[in-house]
Amino acid sequence: MKFIESERLVKNSLILALFPIVGLIFSLAVTVQDANPDRDSLRDSLARINEPSVRATVSFLASNELGGRGTPSPGFTIASRYVASRFDAAGLEPGGIDGWYQNREIETSRLPVGGVTLRSIEGGPLDHFGLLAAGRERVEFSGAVAEVKLADEFSSGQFDGPVVAVETDPGGARRYLNNIIRATNRLKQAGATALLLVVPEDHPAIALAQSQAGKDRVANPGQQSAIPVLLVRELKAGTEISLSLPSAVAGVAVVRNTIGVLRGSDPELSQEAIVVTAHLDHLGIAENAIGDKIYNGADDDASGVTGVLTLADAFAALPVRPKRSIVFMTFWGEESGLLGSRQYADDPTWPLEKTVANVNIEMIGRPEAGAAGKIWMTGWTESDLGTLMADAAKLHGGTIFEHPKYSAMLYGSSDNRSFVNKGVIGHSFSAGSLHGDYHQLSDEWEKLETAHMTQVIQYLFHGIMPMANGEVTPKPSAERRDR
Numbered sequence: 001m002k003f004i005e006s007e008r009l010v011k012n013s014l015i016l017a018l019f020p021i022v023g024l025i026f027s028l029a030v031t032v033q034d035a036n037p038d039r040d041s042l043r044d045s046l047a048r049i050n051e052p053s054v055r056a057t058v059s060f061l062a063s064n065e066l067g068g069r070g071t072p073s074p075g076f077t078i079a080s081r082y083v084a085s086r087f088d089a090a091g092l093e094p095g096g097i098d099g100w101y102q103n104r105e106i107e108t109s110r111l112p113v114g115g116v117t118l119r120s121i122e123g124g125p126l127d128h129f130g131l132l133a134a135g136r137e138r139v140e141f142s143g144a145v146a147e148v149k150l151a152d153e154f155s156s157g158q159f160d161g162p163v164v165a166v167e168t169d170p171g172g173a174r175r176y177l178n179n180i181i182r183a184t185n186r187l188k189q190a191g192a193t194a195l196l197l198v199v200p201e202d203h204p205a206i207a208l209a210q211s212q213a214g215k216d217r218v219a220n221p222g223q224q225s226a227i228p229v230l231l232v233r234e235l236k237a238g239t240e241i242s243l244s245l246p247s248a249v250a251g252v253a254v255v256r257n258t259i260g261v262l263r264g265s266d267p268e269l270s271q272e273a274i275v276v277t278a279h280l281d282h283l284g285i286a287e288n289a290i291g292d293k294i295y296n297g298a299d300d301d302a303s304g305v306t307g308v309l310t311l312a313d314a315f316a317a318l319p320v321r322p323k324r325s326i327v328f329m330t331f332w333g334e335e336s337g338l339l340g341s342r343q344y345a346d347d348p349t350w351p352l353e354k355t356v357a358n359v360n361i362e363m364i365g366r367p368e369a370g371a372a373g374k375i376w377m378t379g380w381t382e383s384d385l386g387t388l389m390a391d392a393a394k395l396h397g398g399t400i401f402e403h404p405k406y407s408a409m410l411y412g413s414s415d416n417r418s419f420v421n422k423g424v425i426g427h428s429f430s431a432g433s434l435h436g437d438y439h440q441l442s443d444e445w446e447k448l449e450t451a452h453m454t455q456v457i458q459y460l461f462h463g464i465m466p467m468a469n470g471e472v473t474p475k476p477s478a479e480r481r482d483r
């Protein structure tokens with residue numbers, strides 16, 4: 001920012017002091033002629049987007065005290081209360097169903113910590129790395145284990161008790177778990193009551209098991225194993241064992257989206273809204289991890305939530321509110337499968353046909369090398385939103401661009417997808433990279449570049465402005481309309 005204008009204002013006030021009457025007339029004339037009305041009206045708003053405030057917000061959201069904001073968890077609930085308080089302080093109206101909130105009661109399932117017994121009847125206790133998945137029922141077994149090959153369809157085998165398999169290809173931990181879950185369905189049909197999976201001690205499934213244990217998770221039927229899966233160090237077919245495995249712990253919890261509305265100033269256009277969002281949840285606590293146990297999710301996505309809160313402050317500080325309304329919102333359950341945004345899209349508090357666009361903010365805290373202050377948008381070719389926002393941001397020195405690798409790849413990977421699925425223009429805006437701390441315990445706020453974040457939020461503010469004022473309206477690309 002340049003401050004030439006304010007020097008001029010100081011001079012004007014000196015003249016004003018010396019020649020009160022003449023000076024007043026002169027000063028008014030100067031104001032009309034010289035002052036940049038755009039910059040003047042934005043001054044208070046831009047002042048709200050400052051680095052100390054950005055750092056204070058993101059460091060709170062990513063603090064250990066909020067325990068990684070898991071879905072569901074007390075830390076997540078406190079974080080959503082904080083979002084509501086900030087919306088309130090900014091001067092927004094509650095936009096949820098229950099005040100600021102759109103609540104949802106969910107069924108939960110918890111992988112128990114401990115309680116596993118595995119012994120060789122001849123040789124005493126056998127090493128294991130804990131449960132990767134628990135079943136609905138407790139398993140008690142004494143006898144010999146049969147071996148299976150996971151790649152097989154198990155069409156020939158019939159089992160009566162637990163089976164043992166040796167895992168060969170780990171792949172990515174999540175994909176791996178999905179493959180195992182599919183295998184357990186087939187195994188159960190073949191009569192198996194548990195899967196004992198032999199893994200090397202550096203296998204990613206062990207870290208995954210540790211991160212899941214003791215945490216209430218959304219009981220998502222598609223992600224649940226049909227039988228318990230225990231990770232073991234060594235076990236051969238035919239070994240006589242005694243085995244005791246606890247069942248998953250079922251419960252219920254309440255989660256919520258948090259919604260605030262900045263009502264537009266134009267009687268007609270205020271019925272339309274831009275929905276600015278980010279996901280508040282992250283991966284919670286890794287109960288069994290050694291050392292740091294908290295998935296702070298600083299970049300993913302405390303940074304995006306900080307963007308939403310700061311933009312709410314900035315837009316609400318305008319001397320005249322934008323003509324269109326702006327709905328600010330944070331979601332639950334993105335990491336569990338975009339669940340909060342799906343809930344909203346199925347049951348919107350602002351009509352989807354009056355929703356101009358969803359601007360979703362994801363990971364703006366850690367730029368790629370050489371890209372500080374620059375923003376990329378996912379799904380660039382799906383609508384002209386990127387171009388419209390880039391043009392507006394450019395007037396203030398900002399860059400919004402199509403990332404050669406991630407823009408297409410990540411279009412369906414975040415909450416904007418829930419809007420797109422309902423025919424609403426929706427994109428995610430990121431100014432980050434898929435760094436080594438992504439989805440790790442080490443995604444800490446101290447690693448964020450808060451000056452970069454602050455700049456990015458300012459450019460998003462400028463980028464959204466013409467759309468908020470009804471000067472431009474994004475439309476889907478011709479290609480997309482034809483689909």
Ligand SMILES: [Zn+2]
Nearest residue numbers: 279300301362
């Ligand atoms: Zn995320």
